[in-house]
Amino acid sequence: MSFESRLKVRQKDPTRQLAISRAVIGMATSIHAKAIIAETKTGATVLTIASERPDVPIIAVTDSVRTAQQLAIVYDVKSYVRPVSAQAAQKITDFLLKERVFEKGDIVMLVSGQYPGVVGATDTIKIRQLD
Numbered sequence: 001m002s003f004e005s006r007l008k009v010r011q012k013d014p015t016r017q018l019a020i021s022r023a024v025i026g027m028a029t030s031i032h033a034k035a036i037i038a039e040t041k042t043g044a045t046v047l048t049i050a051s052e053r054p055d056v057p058i059i060a061v062t063d064s065v066r067t068a069q070q071l072a073i074v075y076d077v078k079s080y081v082r083p084v085s086a087q088a089a090q091k092i093t094d095f096l097l098k099e100r101v102f103e104k105g106d107i108v109m110l111v112s113g114q115y116p117g118v119v120g121a122t123d124t125i126k127i128r129q130l131d
Helices: 003-007 016-030 044-051 065-071 088-098
Strands: 035-039 058-062 077-081 107-113 122-129
Touching (some): 016 035, 016 044, 016 107, 035 088, 044 077, 058 088, 088 122
Parallel strands (some): 035 058, 035 107
Antiparallel strands (some): 107 122
16 A cells, blocks of 8 residues: 555545545546536535545635635635526636636536535536537
8 A cells, every 4th residue: 555545534434425526536637627616505525525635626616605715725726606506617617718717628527416505415527628
């Protein structure tokens, strides 16, 4: 066992949230995504993704100023406060494209829930190529 793998803490009973987080990290890495963009109410999904220390930056989108402030100190996370909507992650990617954080053709991973604003409802992973 390598030194690095000993440092990572693994849960004994993986949760759905952990499974989604690991899946999105694996997909983002394999397709060379520029970022993982996660819609979050409490920040739990973002914390789970960040705890795996991905090589891909994480962008959190939340409607809670408090959650955004708490995520501001989390490893490789940039948070934005935006109103709850079904397209919050897509809107933030459009904004970041306009602000030249991303470029046309970049690929990002979107992680969200089918029901925006509902705690613990993260169940969707999307791949988006920016145009």
